[in-house]
Amino acid sequence: MKYTIVVSAMVLVNALLGACTTVQPWERGTLAKPAMSTEDPPHEKTQKRRTYSAKEGGAAATGVGGGGCGCN
Numbered sequence: 476m477k478y479t480i481v482v483s484a485m486v487l488v489n490a491l492l493g494a495c496t497t498v499q500p501w502e503r504g505t506l507a508k509p510a511m512s513t514e515d516p517p518h519e520k521t522q523k524r525r526t527y528s529a530k531e532g533g534a535a536a537t538g539v540g541g542g543g544c545g546c547n
Contacts, residue, residue, distance in 0.1 A: 498506065509516070515523065 505511070
């Protein structure tokens with residue numbers, strides 16, 4: 476029983492420490508690409524907000540009235 480706890484703890488520590496790394500200067504360009512961003516581009520945010528308001532228009536969730544058909 477004690478052996479499995481020790482082995483489990485060692486595996487957990489190894490997994491957590493293995494995820495840490497230093498990013499080299501030549502690798503930063505790859506991480507700075509727009510595809511690596513966690514946020515949507517502004518034009519996609521606008522389109523998603525518009526689609527959401529069209530879907531939820533009957534409930535006026537975002538303050539936009541209208542039906543769920545997407546008509547403005």
